[in-house]
Amino acid sequence: MGRNKDALVAGNVQSRSESSELTPLMIQYLSIKEEHKNDVLFFRLGDFYEMFDSDALEVSRLLNLTLTHRGSSPMCGIPYHAAKIYIARLLRCGKRIAICEQVSEPNGKTLTERKVIEVITPGTALESEYLDGGANNFLACLCVQKGRAGFAYIDVTTSDFFATSWYEADMAENFSKELGRSHPRELLLPQSLEKNEIIKNALMQNEEIAVSYYPDWNFDQSLSYKRLLSQFKTANLQSFSLDEKSPEVAPSGFLLDYLQKTATTNSPHVTGIKVYRDSQFVIMDDSSRRNLEIVQNLHDGSSQFSLLECLSHTQTAMGKRLLRSWLLYPLTNCDEIHSRQNHVELFTSNRNLLEYVHETFADILDIERLAGRIAMERAHAKDLQALKTSLAAWLQVRSQLESHGFTRTEKSLAEQIVSLINDSIIDDPATALGEGRIIKEGWSKELDEYRRIHDNVNKILEDYAEEEKTATGIQNLRIRNNNLTGYYIEITRGKADAVPPHFILRRSLTNADRYTTNRLQEIEKQIGEAELKITETEKALFLAVRAKIAEHTAYLLQTAKEVAYTDVTSALAYAALLHGWVKPLVDNSKHFVVRSGRHPVVELHLPSGEFVPNDIEISAEKTDDDGVLPYFALITGPNMAGKSTYLRQNALIALLAQIGSFVPAKEAHIGIVDRIFCRVGASDNLARGESTFLVEMTETAYILRTATEKSFVIMDEVGRGTSTEDGLSIAWAVSEYLLNALKCKTLFATHYHELTRLNHPALKLLCMDVSEEADKITFLRKIKEGASENSYGIHVASLAGVPQSVIRRANEILGSLHSDAALAENGVNVGNLQTAQSASEKTLEKSLAMPGLFSDEELVLDEILSSDPDDMTPRQALDLVARWKKSLSGR
Incomplete structure (x- = not known):
């Protein structure tokens, strides 16, 4: 285990082959490994894939396999028939796998020829065993040239191909944001970016992404442009909003080259690329997306306790992927949002239709990826049957939706594909072409004849024997067979005179003679060739059927998108009915009004009726007299009273409204927002030398520099990571900047009660209601107008189980601080705060120096x-x- 890995891999085949311990097999392995240094080489030996040297050491650790040796080389292996299970686990670890197969038959004399037939990487995997059906499997590429960064990503299994760009100066903001939204499995980068600090920092936040670097000459703009033209079969790229100098061209072209060279397959179903800009979608930085727990929670990264979980009522893999995409790319175009809302409303107002769609869609498999497999000539017969079943189910749903104008694709073509598969492929076919049992009887007369011969050998021979008996009158004529002479006609010596001229003598025995005929030789040939002909004919017929379906790949992909859209809108309707959500009014105003709003995730995990709903009404619109309406809500109140939940629920309501969903409220009027910012929670990044407070200030700086009047900002406890004077001063200044400079819709929660003395016409004071009866304190989790005068922190400490002696002592110190360092009632400034804090600190020091009040x-x-x-x-x-x-x- 302590051997140098560079000595283990085939870095120098010649020097290692000179060693007497290396067999010809190991020399062959090292030669192939030399060409695949960065890949785990699955080296086929009989019924196993073997790994040697550094590959064996790493794979045995990752997969918990037994490590053995061949000579002095470490070795571990897996059965070839179970390889997909192990490959899937390695792909999840970010590894590339080169599959090296035996391409010649073993003869016992010479070394079997081997070569790499496929390289599987996290971003190019095609088999369903390697993929997550509910998420895209994106392969991404970033390229920076002439001050512009181009970013492209593709899922070859679905043909989804996207690209965008930004100025190099904006790399810090945009790269991490795009990584968070697209979440690629694999990222390709030029070597010139290998030491870029911005890139390194972003990748540290996304360690699960497999990253590879390539020489910069691979990202040639001109060659990439020609590669895209060749792929899309167009004279130019204007229809895709691209030209020869577009920064998106270089990374997009390199992705296509990488796919062709790595996956060793063409991608004819990739016929276009979607270039998008930030203005088309609500912008959320990666921190805000994580804090709002939109598609995964902060605890373990799963979809449990996330917004995605609340909406996960889709029935198809395509619908799951589209729903995830909608959540990560909320719209800013009112017309598109209204279109989605109307389709959701169609299902909420037709519950029988919704139930029918929900049940029928359970029979629909992944048409999108099936179409991709067919186009790339990877589909087997069971894939075609899955496509038939899925299209048939969709046709049933489509007939129910036609009266509502919900569909657009041609129905007749789907019917033709269903009919083609139904007539040609048996219901439960084999997956391997060599196994037979694929083509239905009656599809091919030639195949049926071969099958008749193969399945009726005895009857064919008996029938021929009867023909000859009738023609010759020799009733004891028999057709027999042996391994030496094959089929022959045996006639006893007593009937020798009756043997006709067309019988050909093959051998004379004591009591009988053996003959053959041209007809018998023909039958023997047909019998011998029948099995091979069946296999060859079935394969040719299946490939013809698959090729015929592949001609309609574009139609199948469009149908898949229509199925996914129907699935998602029906799922949103199902969620709305299940949780009691309403259709919001979405327009281009600056209003944000919610009546009885709820947090969708928190409510989902509470017993029915326990969640306390709350209102919010803020607006950046001007009044008739050019005054301003409140657009900044300052929220005070104790911990555990629900401030953070209140902030997050309103951000999630804005997001839900802009994906076209209904929202958890009794009434909602949402003005389109261009960005959602969420500065909550305490986190650090010690690996980068960033403390909790530095992370907080970095996020705050990003908001203040990028928010606009149309943005929606939620901020919780700004300034809490430093001293009271510093923290309050920062919180005060940030509030003023949001009020006076940005003027965006803001919910600002704080424990600095001094901020309630801010005076601004756009400021609204809100607080969490608390009930105090005698010594009992109850958090009502209800928002009300006004300011809280107590944070009730000691009460929360008591609820958390802090010893009662500590709680009593804290109350004594708090009382002393309040009496000796009360803030001025008429206004507050930093100077006052410093004086008050100084007095408080002296009082605290004095109290701590006193003898204990209790023995x-x-x-x-x-x-x-x-x-x-x-x-x-x-x-x-x-x-x-x-x-x-x-x-x-x-x-």
């Missing part, structure tokens, strides 16, 4: 009274007794 005995007695022995383990009880003894002994 050790009293404290121990109080802790005994507040302890619950029933909730203690024996060990905890012993620890408590030991601590009491130590405290009372003065040690």
Whole structure:
């Protein structure tokens, strides 16, 4: 294990082959490995794929395989028939796999010839075993030339191909944002960017992406342009909003080259590319997307406890992918949003139709990826049957939707494809072409004849024997067979005179003679060739059927998109009915009004009726007298009272409205927002030397530099990561900047109650309602107008289980601080705060220096009274007794 890895791989085949320990087989392996240094080489040996040297060391660790040796080389292997399981696990680890097969039959004399027939990478995987049906499998590429960055990504299994660009100066903002939205499995970069700090920092946040670097000459603009023209079969790229100098061209062209060289397959179904700009979608930086937990939660990265989970009522893999895309790319065009809303409303108002679609779509498989496999000549007979079943189910749904103007594709073509597959492919076909059992009887007269011969050998021979008996009158004529002479006619010597001239003597025996005829030789040839002919004919017929269907790939992909759209809109309708959501009014105003809004994820995981809904009404519109309406809500109140939930739920309502969904509220009026910012939570990035406070300030700076009047901003506890004076000063200044410079719709939650003394016509004060009865404090989780006067932090500490002695002491110190360092009632400024803080610190120091208000005995007695022995383990009880003894002994 401690051997140098560079010595293990075939870095120098010649020097290693000079060693007497290397067999011809290992020399062959090292030669092939030399061409695939960056790949895990699956080297076929009989019924196993073997890995050697550094590959064996790494794969045995990743897959928990037993490590053996061949000579002095480490080795591990997997059965070839189970290879897909292991390949899928390696792809999830970001590895590239080169499949090296035996291409000549073993003869026992010479070394079997081997060569790499396929390289599988995380972004080029085609088999369903390697893919997540609910998410795209994107391969991405970034290229920077002449001050412009081009970013492109493609899912070859679905033909989805996208590209965008930005100025190099905006790399820090845009690269991480695009990585977060597209979430590629594999990223290709030029070597000139290998040491770029912005790129490195973004990749540290996305460690699951497999990254490869290539020489910059691979990203030639002119060659890439020609490659795109060749792929799309067009004279220019104007219809795709591209020209020869577009920054999107170089990465897009390199992606196509990489696919062809790596996957060793053409992609005829990739017939276009969609170039998009930020203005088409709501912009969210990667931090905001994570904090809002849109498609994955912050805890373990799964979709549980995310917005995606609330909407996951899609029935097809295509629908799952499209729903995910809608959540990551909310729209900014009102007409498109209204179109989606209308289709969702179609299902909410027709529940029988919704139920029918929901049930029927369960029979629809992944038409999009099936079409891709057919186009790339990878589909087997079961894939065609899956396509037939899916199209048939879609035709049933389509007939129900026609009266609503919901569909656009031609129905007759789908019917033709269903009929073609139904007539030609058996219902439960084999997957391998050599196994037979693919083509239906009656599809080909030639194949049927071969099958008749193969399945009726005895009857054919018996019939021929009867013909000859009738013609010759020799009733004891028999047709027999042996391995030496094959089929022959045996006639006893007593009937020798009756043998006709067309019988050809093959051998004379003591009691009988053996003959053959031209007809018998022909039958023997047909019998011998029947099995081979069946295999060859079935293969040719299947390929012809598949090629016929491949002619309609564009239609199948369009049908898949229509199915996915129907699936998603019906799923959104299902969620709306299930959770009691309403259709929001979405327009180009600057209003944001929500009545009885709820957090969709929190509500989903609470018992029915427990979530407390809340209102919000802010607007950046001007009044009739050129005044301003409140667009900045300052929210105060205790921890655990629901401030963060309130902030997030309104951001999610804005997002849901702009994907065309209904929203969790009784009423909503949402003005289109161009960006959503979410600055909440405490996180750090110690690997990059960034503290929690630095991360907070970085996110705050990004908001202040990029937000516009049409943005929606939620900020929680700005400035809490530093001293009180610094934190309050920053929070105050940030609030003023949002109010006076940006003028965007903002929800600003804070514990700095001093901020409530800000005076601005666009400022609205909100707080979380609290009920105080005697010593009992209840958080009502209800928003109301006004300002909170208490953070109730000590009460929250008590709820968290902090020892009661600490809670009492905290209350004493708090009372002392309030009495000695009260803030001025008429306004507040930084100078006042510094003076007050200084006084508070002196009071605290004084109080801490005082003798304790309670004796050790009293404290121990109080802790005994507040302890619950029933909730203690024996060990905890012993620890408590030991601590009491130590405290009372003065040690």
